[in-house]
Amino acid sequence: MNSIAEIFDNSKQLLDSIENFFDKYIGRPLLRKCGVIKMVDDIFVNSGMTYFDNPISRLLGDLKQSPVLEKVVSAKDLLIDKLLVCFAPASAYLMFKTDTFFRDYKQDTFYRFDKLPGANWERLQLETAKNVILDIESQTTDKHINALIFDDSLYARTGGKGTELCARVFDHNDHKTRLGYRMMTGGWTNGETFIPFAQSLLSTRDEKQMVGPNVRIDCRTLRGKRRAMAKTKGTLVVQHMVKQAHKAGIPFDYVLFDTWFSSPSQLAALKGIGTDVIAMIKKNSTKYIWRDPATGEEKKLNVKEIYSRNKKRRGRSRYLLSVDIIIPDSTGNAMKAKLVYVRNHSNRKDWVCFVCTDMTLDEEKILRAYTMRWKIETYFKMSKSYLKLRTECHSTSYDAITSHMVIVAIRYMILAIERFQNTDNRSLEELFYEVQRDIINEMMDCAIILILDIMLQSVKQHFKASDEQINGLLCTFIGNLPTPWRERFTMPTAA
Known part of the structure; x- marks a missing residue:
């Protein structure tokens, strides 16, 4: 008798794409390089073992x-x-x-996988993202801008007192203090596709704000370096991620971020490593060197004062004002930059200001490039609402939470590359629901296969039916099914 599993059509395109994604962009060699290795599920004794007639062999x-x-x-x-x-x-x-569950192994093995002591999850995400990005670039033209986007988002934890390095973190969305981490994220985009290449869960250096346990670990180890990064200032983490992107060979033209990271010291530091920045800046008291076009005199003014002393563009121009300035830093060095003032769409009487350290870029391209920064906000929304960033991992280990964060990023890459390769208009949410539907259908298929297999085995055992009779029964059963269900089966062949 043919097995039911052999005559049931279980081919799913999106599920197959996950396997293809692993083979093409990750592979077993990369897992070994990152210390992500196989795990022991069970240990048992071979009862049929025979020893050589030797005392040592019998012992060992x-x-x-x-x-x-x-x-x-x-x-x-x-x-x-x-x-x-x-x-x-x-x-x-x-x-x-x-x-x-999908495979036959213990539940403990599934959860211990997050806590592999030698696993470099950050490197796995960086190398996977690099392979995806280079593949996307090989299939697109050069007539577009590549950019790195950096931002942080709240990774909330309920009852974080038992969670490693959990701290009180200020949430910029609702302006309240929450328990959790700042999930610093660096992503690459070409204007269409967003790929997260680096992430780090930032805690705090203030012991008073630290809620969870802070276990001291040797900083020379991978786990120690990961925890040291969690206590590093956010602007320094951004600089570290930019250097990682440079070293990995990820192509980009500019770095984009919002007002939280656009201090003069940050702009100067990134310019020092050969990176140009396009960012929104705050309306604070920070002084910039501005040259009066009438007298040629250099003055130190903030963005509000610079705006008030210059003539605005009239009509329906995309921007109100463009001014060349000099940004001083703490070391006494200075660099040229361009300020672009734009009308605030939320309040027509207000304005916002952008800074660009590439003096060759015109105002239209500066504004067009900065609009790509919204891609990272859609990533935060997708990962929290659909990819179970906040609800799936309940471990109190900082390493386990880090691995979960990386796995969520790879899930997003799978959906993003699937959308790119198919060049369709489906959103990532629609792709998510299609994969979920396919998995539900797969699980239903397995349940149907199991029930039918047991039923046919019972019929054969009780009525002493031959394989030809069982196949005939299957053909009659499949032929009487409704058309949508009949299409999921193939007729059994003769035994």
């Missing part, structure tokens, strides 16, 4: 025929299951409890 056993055997799960299988569990209709806990 032959190396190739050890009495103690290990059941291991490959890193690829664990990582793919981690990626898929987001799209499942139930949590991993419920799937293990009801024996409906």
Whole structure:
């Protein structure tokens, strides 16, 4: 008798694309380089083991025929299951409890995968993103701008007193202090596709604001460096991520961020490593050197004073004012920059100001390039609302939370590259629901296969039916199904 699984059509394009994504952009060699290795699922004794007639052999056993055997799960299988569990209709806990999980291994193995001591999850995300970005660039023309976008978002934790490095963090959205981390994110975009290439969960250096345990770990180790980065100032983390992108070979023209990172020292530091910046700046008391076009005299003014002393453009121009300035830094050096004032669409009587350190770029291109910064906001929305960034991981380990954050970023890359390669108009939310629907159908198919297989085995055992009779019964059953269901089956062949 043919197995039901062999005559059931389970081909799913989006599910296959996840496997293809792993083979094309990650691969087993990269997992080994990043320390993401296979895990022991179970240890059992081989009862059929026989020893050579030697006391030492009887004690230790032959190396190739050890009495103690290990059941291991490959890193690829664990990582793919981690990626898929987001799209499942139930949590991993419920799937293990009801024996409906994707593969046959223990629940503890699934959760221990997040805490691999030697796993460099940050490198895995960077290398995967680099491979995706270079593949996208190879399929597009050169007539576009590539940019790196940096921003942070609240990673909230409820009851964070037991969570490592959990701190009181100010949320800029509702202007309240929450428990959790600042999820500093660096992403690449070409105006159409956004790829997150680096992330770090930032805590605080103030012991009074630290809520969770702060265990001291050797800073020379990977776990120690990860925790040291969590206590680093946000602007320094951005500089570190830009250097990582340079070193990895990620192509970009400009760095984009909002007012929280656009201090003169940050602009000077990024310019010092050969990176131009386009950013929005605050209306604060920070002084810039402005030259009066009438007298040629240099004055130190803030952005409000510069705006009030210059003539605005009239008509329906896209910007109100463009001024060349000099930005001084603490070391005494200075660099040229351009301020572009634009009318605030939320309040027509107000204005916002952008700064660009590339003097060759005109105002239209500056404004067009800065609009790409919104891509990172859609990533935060997608990862929190759909990819279960906040609700899936309940571990108190800082390493486990970091690995979960990276896995969520890879999930986003899968949807982004799927949308890019198919060149369709579907949003990432629509792609998410299509993958989720396919996984639900896959699980239903497995349940139907199991029920039919048991039923046919029972019929064969009870009525002593032959394989030809069972195949005939299957053909009659499939032929009586409604058309949508009949299309999911293929007729069995003769035994």
